[in-house]
Amino acid sequence: MNTTFLSGKEIASLLDMKEVIRAVEDxxxxxxxxxxxxxxxxxxxxxxxxxxxxxxxxxxxxxxKWVNVHPHNPAQGLPTVMATLIYNDPATGYPLAVMDASLMTAYRTGAASAIASKYLARKNISSLGLIGAGRQAVTQCLAHMELFDIKIVKVFDSSGKAIEKFIDLFPQYPVEASSLEEAVACDIVCTVTPSREPFLKPEWIMPGTHINAVGADAPGKEELYPELLRRSKVVVDDLEQAQHSGEINVPIKNGLYQTDNIYATLAEIVSGKRAGRASDGEITIFDSTGIAIEDIAVAKLLYEKTKISNDYLTLDFTG
Amino acid sequence: MNTTFLSGKEIASLLDMKEVIRAVEDxxxxxxxxxxxxxxxxxxxxxxxxxxxxxxxxxxxxxxKWVNVHPHNPAQGLPTVMATLIYNDPATGYPLAVMDASLMTAYRTGAASAIASKYLARKNISSLGLIGAGRQAVTQCLAHMELFDIKIVKVFDSSGKAIEKFIDLFPQYPVEASSLEEAVACDIVCTVTPSREPFLKPEWIMPGTHINAVGADAPGKEELYPELLRRSKVVVDDLEQAQHSGEINVPIKNGLYQTDNIYATLAEIVSGKRAGRASDGEITIFDSTGIAIEDIAVAKLLYEKTKISNDYLTLDFTG
Structure with a gap:
């Protein structure tokens, strides 16, 4: 038997956001x-x-998935986060593939947000606001474009250069630079910043908005004012991770938000155990920390694509 | 940058037991x-x-290291245990190498036992008893041959064929088939069976014996009668793992052995925090479950060897 080794370039050629969304939702x-x-x-x-x-x-x-976070890497020209994934046959444990999982991670994160939006946003939404224009914003945009008929994407970033670069990436989409206040006034808002101070004020958010809070993925990170969380229906991807490192981690630590206030997990909603949005007026928030089933789902998708295409590299992995 | 992919065959050509022992002891x-x-x-x-x-x-x-245990694999012609290791630069997190870690695992397990024997066995030992003649017995033998001047290796296995095969592997060593009672009467005894019932009786063990209890590596596995543990100086590789899945796991569950009875960890002894053997008469037991630092130490050794030899395969692993 063989173990397939998929480099970042091969992964990039195999990734298709529509397929990723289907796999992650499943x-x-x-x-x-x-x-x-x-x-x-x-x-x-x-x-x-x-x-x-x-x-x-x-x-x-x-x-x-084995993933690092090294904040000082950019100064050395290396990404902060690099991920490697070992993919196994569950029936035998055989290591079927090893994958560079860095790009996959951004795709599955975008897909998870779009799936949350599918179950939690209002019907007939037409605008998407992106707070932060980095790598994660790209896949948030791609994923929402797959699932929704979006007429305008408003992008804000503290760096004007980052906004320009982002807009250049999407000549096919109606993307425009905007202020923070304009971006958060959209039907769906994705926050994808590395912020450690809340910046999203409750008074900026219109009734009926759905927010994907993606940036907070480690203890101490925070994008939304706790009052906004308290006023909203909060859905998490993983109860434990959200409390430890998600958007709710700082407010919980400070006593400004309680675990009991969490409405449901996304899995409960997707599987029909809990209802999604209850009215057009409520504000919904998906606290995304990124979970391993998302990664394994995408790995399965890609591995099966390589088996079909045969356009891959195999190496003898057995003794 | 590149990620080095080391197949089982390449690993086999790089492994040297003397070097592995040095790396694991370190x-x-x-x-x-x-x-x-x-x-x-x-x-x-x-x-x-x-x-x-x-x-x-x-x-x-x-x-x-990511390792499976699938007990029904042999019926399908696959090993029960297969391991893959991702090796990173700790300073940046960069995935420097991916390795087939199955053979490495057997080597580091043998090395850990020989290191335990170095600190716990009597001086001037001359006989090694192996209970079980499978793959793990091979590296137990190799490692002890590196560190000790062993005049006779006595091998017992419930399968006569396994003993024959084992003896054929070592034409250069004084290895001979023996009964269970003969094998356990050696100066150093390594138990490397998949037993779930104790078989090693206290009355068989001579004063001054050192035992490496290697076989028990999962809940429910057990090779030594609890009374033998109680009479001996027990050293573990990891306190938590030993209680959960090592030789002491069943006796602890049954109330026949207490955590307080554990003398020390091997790390405490190697680093001089605790003394090793105190007298020529005591029986010492190393409860080996296998720990991740052993694997990373061997991975570092092998990775550095590939850097020197340049006799390896590199693949572009970046996006």
């Missing part, structure tokens, strides 16, 4: 109906940064 | 002196088997 469905397994991730914390091991299994697939 | 020293990091491993348990993620860092190296 993973949430499996998680909600008890057919997926996902132990809590573990952290290896070092002086210069940390690593996380994220194991999971969904029907027909198992594996682990 | 890792225990670092663990004992607080220079290594190793969070508890996590399990992903499925119907057909399970997976374990084993992250660790030692000075200059970090990574994770």
């Amino acid at each position: 993973a949430f469905l499996n998680l909600g109906s008890g057919k997926a397994k996902m132990p809590p991730k573990i952290y290896l914390s070092l002086d210069e940064g940390d690593f996380r091991a994220m194991p999971a299994a969904i029907p027909g697939a198992a594996g682990v | 890792a225990f020293l670092n663990l004992g002196s607080g220079k290594a990091k190793m969070p508890p491993k996590i399990y992903l348990s499925l119907d057909e088997g399970d997976f374990r993620a084993m992250p660790a860092a030692i000075p200059g190296a970090a990574g994770v």
Whole structure:
């Protein structure tokens, strides 16, 4: 037998956002109906940064993503976050593939937000606001464009250059630079900044808005004022991770938000155990931290594509 | 930059037991002196088997081993256990290498036992007893041959064929088939069976024996009668793992052995925090479960060898 090695370039050529959304939605469905397994991730914390091991299994697939966060990397010309994924046959444990999972991570994060928007946003939405114009904003935009008939994308970033670069990426979409206040007045808002101070004020948010809070993915990170959380229906991807490192982590630590206030997990909503949006007036928030079943779902999709296309590199991996 | 992919065959050509012992001993020293990091491993348990993620860092190296245990694999012609290791630069998180870690695992397990024997066995030992003649017995033998002047190796296995095969592997060593009682009467005894019932009786063990209890590596596995543990100085590789899945796991569950009875960890002994053997008469037992720092230490050794030899395969791993 062989282990397939998929480099970042090969992954890029295989990724298709429509397929990724379908795979990730299916993973949430499996998680909600008890057919997926996902132990809590573990952290290896070092002086210069940390690593996380994220194991999971969904029907027909198992594996682990191993991902680092090294904040000082950009100064050396390296990405802060790099991910490697080992993909196994759950029936035998055989390591079917090893993948550069960095780009996959951005895709599945975008897909998870668009899926949350599908279940939580109002019907007939037409505008998307992006707060932050970095790499994660790209896949948030791509994923929402797949699922919604969006007439205008408003992008804000503290760096004007980042906004320009973002707009250049999407000549086919109606993307325009905007102020923070304009961007957060859209039907769906995605926050994808590395902020450690809340900046999204409750009074800016119109009734009926859906927010994907994506930026906060580590203890101490925070984008939304706690009052906005308290006024909204909050859905998380993972109860434990959200409390530890999601948008709600700082308010919980400070006593400004309670775990009991969380409405549901996205898996519960996708699997029909809990209803999604209840009225056109409520504000909904998806607190996205990124979970391992998303990664394994995309890995399965890509692995199966390589099997079909045969356009891949195999290496003898057995002794 | 590039990620090096090391197949099982390449690993086999790079492994040298003397070097592995040195690297693993160094890792225990670092663990004992607080220079290594190793969070508890996590399990992903499925119907057909399970997976374990084993992250660790030692000075200059970090990574994770991902290893399965699928008991029904042999019927399909696949090994029960297969391991893949991702090896990272701790300073940047960059994935420097991906390795088939199955053979490495057997080597580091043998090395850990020989290191335990170095600190715990009597001086001037001359006989080695192996209970079980499978793959793990091979590296137990190799490692002890490196560190000790062994005049006779006595091998017992419930399968005569396995003993024959084992003896054929070592024409250069004084290996001979023996009964169980003869094998356990050696100066150093390594138990490497998949037993779930104790078989090693206290009355068979001579004063001054050192035992490496290697076979028990999962809940429910057990090779030694609890009374033998109670009479002996027990050293573990990891306190938590030993209680959960090591030789002491069943006796602890049954109230026949107490955690307080554990004398020390091997890291404490290698780093000089605790003394090793106190007298020629005591029986010492190393309860080996296998820990992630051992794997990362060997991965570092092999990665550095590939850098020197240039006799390896590189693949572009960046987007």
